[in-house]
Amino acid sequence: MRPLFALISLAALATPAMAQTDALSDETAMQARTLMENALESDVAYDTIRDLTTRIGPRLAGSEAEARARDWAVDHLKSLGFKNVRVEPFDMPFWSRVSEHAEIVSPFPQPLAITALGNSVATPEGGVTGEIVRFETMNDLAAAPMDDSLKGKIVFVDEDMVRTQDGSSYGVAVAKRSGAANEAAKRGAVAAIIKSVGTDTFRRPHTGTMRYIDGGTKVPTAALAWPDAEQLTRALAYGPVTVRLDISVLTKDSVESGNVIAEIPGKTDELVVIGGHLDSWDLGTGAVDDGAGIGIVTGAGKVILDLKKKPERTIRIVYFGAEEVGLLGAFAYAKAHATELDKHVVGAESDFGAGRIYQLRSRFGESQLDKAAAMQRVLEPLGIALADNEGTGGPDMTPLRTAGVPVVSLSQNGWDYFDLHHTSDDTFDKIDPDDIAQNVAAYAAFAWMAANMEGSFRDAPAAD
Amino acid sequence: MRPLFALISLAALATPAMAQTDALSDETAMQARTLMENALESDVAYDTIRDLTTRIGPRLAGSEAEARARDWAVDHLKSLGFKNVRVEPFDMPFWSRVSEHAEIVSPFPQPLAITALGNSVATPEGGVTGEIVRFETMNDLAAAPMDDSLKGKIVFVDEDMVRTQDGSSYGVAVAKRSGAANEAAKRGAVAAIIKSVGTDTFRRPHTGTMRYIDGGTKVPTAALAWPDAEQLTRALAYGPVTVRLDISVLTKDSVESGNVIAEIPGKTDELVVIGGHLDSWDLGTGAVDDGAGIGIVTGAGKVILDLKKKPERTIRIVYFGAEEVGLLGAFAYAKAHATELDKHVVGAESDFGAGRIYQLRSRFGESQLDKAAAMQRVLEPLGIALADNEGTGGPDMTPLRTAGVPVVSLSQNGWDYFDLHHTSDDTFDKIDPDDIAQNVAAYAAFAWMAANMEGSFRDAPAAD
Numbered sequence: 001m002r003p004l005f006a007l008i009s010l011a012a013l014a015t016p017a018m019a020q021t022d023a024l025s026d027e028t029a030m031q032a033r034t035l036m037e038n039a040l041e042s043d044v045a046y047d048t049i050r051d052l053t054t055r056i057g058p059r060l061a062g063s064e065a066e067a068r069a070r071d072w073a074v075d076h077l078k079s080l081g082f083k084n085v086r087v088e089p090f091d092m093p094f095w096s097r098v099s100e101h102a103e104i105v106s107p108f109p110q111p112l113a114i115t116a117l118g119n120s121v122a123t124p125e126g127g128v129t130g131e132i133v134r135f136e137t138m139n140d141l142a143a144a145p146m147d148d149s150l151k152g153k154i155v156f157v158d159e160d161m162v163r164t165q166d167g168s169s170y171g172v173a174v175a176k177r178s179g180a181a182n183e184a185a186k187r188g189a190v191a192a193i194i195k196s197v198g199t200d201t202f203r204r205p206h207t208g209t210m211r212y213i214d215g216g217t218k219v220p221t222a223a224l225a226w227p228d229a230e231q232l233t234r235a236l237a238y239g240p241v242t243v244r245l246d247i248s249v250l251t252k253d254s255v256e257s258g259n260v261i262a263e264i265p266g267k268t269d270e271l272v273v274i275g276g277h278l279d280s281w282d283l284g285t286g287a288v289d290d291g292a293g294i295g296i297v298t299g300a301g302k303v304i305l306d307l308k309k310k311p312e313r314t315i316r317i318v319y320f321g322a323e324e325v326g327l328l329g330a331f332a333y334a335k336a337h338a339t340e341l342d343k344h345v346v347g348a349e350s351d352f353g354a355g356r357i358y359q360l361r362s363r364f365g366e367s368q369l370d371k372a373a374a375m376q377r378v379l380e381p382l383g384i385a386l387a388d389n390e391g392t393g394g395p396d397m398t399p400l401r402t403a404g405v406p407v408v409s410l411s412q413n414g415w416d417y418f419d420l421h422h423t424s425d426d427t428f429d430k431i432d433p434d435d436i437a438q439n440v441a442a443y444a445a446f447a448w449m450a451a452n453m454e455g456s457f458r459d460a461p462a463a464d
Numbered sequence: 465m466r467p468l469f470a471l472i473s474l475a476a477l478a479t480p481a482m483a484q485t486d487a488l489s490d491e492t493a494m495q496a497r498t499l500m501e502n503a504l505e506s507d508v509a510y511d512t513i514r515d516l517t518t519r520i521g522p523r524l525a526g527s528e529a530e531a532r533a534r535d536w537a538v539d540h541l542k543s544l545g546f547k548n549v550r551v552e553p554f555d556m557p558f559w560s561r562v563s564e565h566a567e568i569v570s571p572f573p574q575p576l577a578i579t580a581l582g583n584s585v586a587t588p589e590g591g592v593t594g595e596i597v598r599f600e601t602m603n604d605l606a607a608a609p610m611d612d613s614l615k616g617k618i619v620f621v622d623e624d625m626v627r628t629q630d631g632s633s634y635g636v637a638v639a640k641r642s643g644a645a646n647e648a649a650k651r652g653a654v655a656a657i658i659k660s661v662g663t664d665t666f667r668r669p670h671t672g673t674m675r676y677i678d679g680g681t682k683v684p685t686a687a688l689a690w691p692d693a694e695q696l697t698r699a700l701a702y703g704p705v706t707v708r709l710d711i712s713v714l715t716k717d718s719v720e721s722g723n724v725i726a727e728i729p730g731k732t733d734e735l736v737v738i739g740g741h742l743d744s745w746d747l748g749t750g751a752v753d754d755g756a757g758i759g760i761v762t763g764a765g766k767v768i769l770d771l772k773k774k775p776e777r778t779i780r781i782v783y784f785g786a787e788e789v790g791l792l793g794a795f796a797y798a799k800a801h802a803t804e805l806d807k808h809v810v811g812a813e814s815d816f817g818a819g820r821i822y823q824l825r826s827r828f829g830e831s832q833l834d835k836a837a838a839m840q841r842v843l844e845p846l847g848i849a850l851a852d853n854e855g856t857g858g859p860d861m862t863p864l865r866t867a868g869v870p871v872v873s874l875s876q877n878g879w880d881y882f883d884l885h886h887t888s889d890d891t892f893d894k895i896d897p898d899d900i901a902q903n904v905a906a907y908a909a910f911a912w913m914a915a916n917m918e919g920s921f922r923d924a925p926a927a928d
Contacts, residue, residue: 050698054572054695054698054699054702055571055572055699055702056572056574057568057572057573057574057575057695058574058575065573065574104521107519108518108519108520108521109521109529110520110521110522110529110749111521111522113888201893202666202668202889203668203748203887203888203889203891204666204667204668226893227889227891227892227893230891230892230893231518231521231749231891231892234514234518234892235518238518238519284667285574285695423667424577424667425666425667425691427667427691427694427695428691428694428695428698429665429690429691429694
């Protein structure tokens with residue numbers, strides 16, 4: 001039992017909703033409110049995050065640890081009472097770091113804190129050494145002339161990331177994660193390093209996946225911690241600086257990963273999907289990214305199970321595998337379930353940390369927006385506003401969304417998310433149990449309403 | 465030129481002091497105020513810290529980098545116009561880490577973030593593996609029975625450090641840094657790990673020196689980052705946990721270190737000493753510990769030089785070597801200057817980070833406390849209060865203080881000091897130039913007053 005529900009008034013939860021859509025019955029709305037109350041008293045989500053991050057710890061996509069996490073997940077979901085618990089395996093290429101080191105060789109010898117970016121090739125034996133050429137932004141590098149001015153050099157993209165609540169700066173910031181190496185290689189550079197994609201100023205580099213352009217030269221690439229990027233820039237103020245980068249990696253053509261699926265069977269074969277991703281980067285224990293999401297959807301499912309009422313639609317919980325390396329589990333899921341995508345009435349993934357939800361963004365048919373509004377009215381006592389109809393549903397909803405499945409984004413406060421994101425400091429101690437409980441309440445109510453509302457979330461097909 | 469002097473009113477500095485002691489002339493007090501004004505406009509301290517931490521970076525006691533720092537220091541001090549700039553070398557034993565790794569072996573395999581403690585012996589080839597026995601406090605371990613209950617085990621002391629402004633919790637906290645290994649070894653344990661001596665909750669272990677007791681068994685010892693100590697405790701809640709620790713180190717019987725000395729010659733051979741320490745731990749670049757102190761006393765000396773008035777007493781700036789490994793430079797200084805200790809009228813070291821000074825603590829003869837009060841009245845516009853007569857003068861004043869030299873502690877706000885202390889995150893970006901300028905103002909005024917006040921800071925010798 002949770003003793004304190006900061007900022008959330010249970011009295012407010014008991015207030016009857018006003019102006020329901022016809023699709024949301026008073027009974028369903030009242031049940032959703034009960035789920036919210038129960039969620040705020042449940043420790044299942046918090047305990048799930050603790051159990052996963054303690055017993056498994058880091059769980060890189062395709063690794064033996066990710067396989068242990070799937071075994072853990074099956075046991076955990078069964079023990080909580082979910083039905084149809086199973087793993088849907090898929091194959092994937094494997095990449096992991098083995099060792100990584102960087103240092104200023106001259107004029108001021110000293111180590112630099114770096115981490116290799118996912119998919120980076122290794123450096124040659126003994127590392128690669130080159131003079132640093134600094135670009136203040138990724139755009140500056142992309143605009144550099146296609147001549148030999150970078151031949152044999154190491155490119156350094158020193159672009160800062162802007163702090164935003166909704167993560168809207170990530171798209172800009174992450175462009176350098178692949179772009180630095182690709183644009184550097186086109187111009188003859190031997191390696192590329194970037195200031196970490198992150199908003200903190202501590203000495204913890206942020207990893208993350210990158211992709212080489214097809215047919216291009218592959219040069220090794222890594223992220224500097226923020227203080228090290230600042231240090232390198234300070235050193236460059238004195239004159240030319242030479243850096244040595246030494247990265248070794250392990251790759252395999254094909255390993256097994258998998259999605260873990262569990263269900264609360266409904267009265268029909270229509271599906272509401274809620275999920276998170278089971279894999280994490282290797283540097284931390286994946287608490288915020290995405291142990292939180294795993295915990296939240298599991299805790300939400302558990303309070304629904306405990307309601308002991310069969311929903312109209314089946315509620316499916318998916319722990320996606322191999323999200324970090326390119327949504328591989330999401331694409332495998334969409335492929336495995338290609339014939340039943342029309343049965344997926346709505347989906348939502350929790351994968352933006354462990355902060356409170358502050359808004360609901362739908363992506364429904366324009367004719368169905370009254371349903372988003374009705375959901376938000378029930379969620380409003382949790383501090384959740386109605387936003388636009390441009391929700392993404394979360395990264396692992398991408399293949400479903402692009403196939404036309406309606407989605408909901410329950411947007412979390414991401415103000416601090418990129419402080420820890422993809423670093424060694426993504427650990428369980430960063431999780432606030434009250435914030436998690438608010439998320440669980442929102443997901444439980446959302447899933448229950450989605451499973452019991454009448455009608456579709458899609459526009460009716462146009463008449464031929 | 466510094467554009468902004470937060471919290472400090474120059475108008476206040478110009479207010480005439482009240483109730484001077486006879487020892488502090490109005491002229492000297494007015495000159496001290498001018499120095500404070502000039503210090504608040506000077507960038508020398510901040511630039512000194514930047515230059516040292518950028519050009520040298522980490523500078524472990526006795527290392528080649530510390531030697532480069534001495535060369536830098538001589539050039540730097542000469543270029544600023546100090547006189548009698550020289551190195552006073554001394555020999556010392558050398559220790560450095562080579563590699564360090566720890567992991568939970570069972571039941572939940574995963575890496576742990578650790579750093580070896582200074583002077584730790586290496587583990588045997590392949591590391592040492594043992595079951596963890598956790599003690600909540602150092603006292604609990606010290607009180608454990610002297611039987612075989614720890615034989616073959618790895619001791620884990622999970623004690624938190626209390627946050628204080630004045631660093632008064634450090635003495636308690638640091639007891640485990642040597643105590644864990646010594647008490648563990650007495651009871652047959654094969655290694656000892658501690659929760660870092662630090663107040664942050666990030667994944668950056670804190671190093672620091674430890675000492676084996678004479679004639680005792682030496683077991684390897686390391687500090688866990690705070691999140692890793694928490695993780696280990698969480699894992700232990702499930703049952704027995706086995707950890708592997710792998711540390712390799714490099715030691716040498718004798719290497720050269722040295723103190724760097726510079727002077728502002730006075731009219732007499734009496735000495736006022738202000739200092740900081742030049743060495744740092746290897747993990748960061750030693751900005752807060754103790755680049756700040758080096759910068760502060762250098763900046764203070766520079767504004768005194770720029771006053772172009774010869775002080776009565778000589779003001780001596782000392783950059784102590786090898787502080788971190790046991791005040792080796794301080795003891796070497798006291799030994800080299802043993803015959804002139806009576807000429808040392810007062811000393812002060814800046815070695816508690818980069819925060820603002822909030823109080824002056826003297827250690828003067830009881831008959832001389834009016835001089836401390838007079839100094840404080842001049843410093844008061846900087847926000848500096850008069851405290852007690854129990855000042856230590858800073859770590860490197862220990863040998864002088866114990867030999868009877870009067871000292872002053874200009875106490876810095878250390879609220880955040882142990883967040884970064886002895887970690888990889890002790891880097892230049894953590895330095896606030898306005899806070900440094902306030903320190904420079906206080907040290908310049910203090911040193912000038914001490915050099916020009918009439919009479920001694922000691923009690924008159926008792927008549928035989």
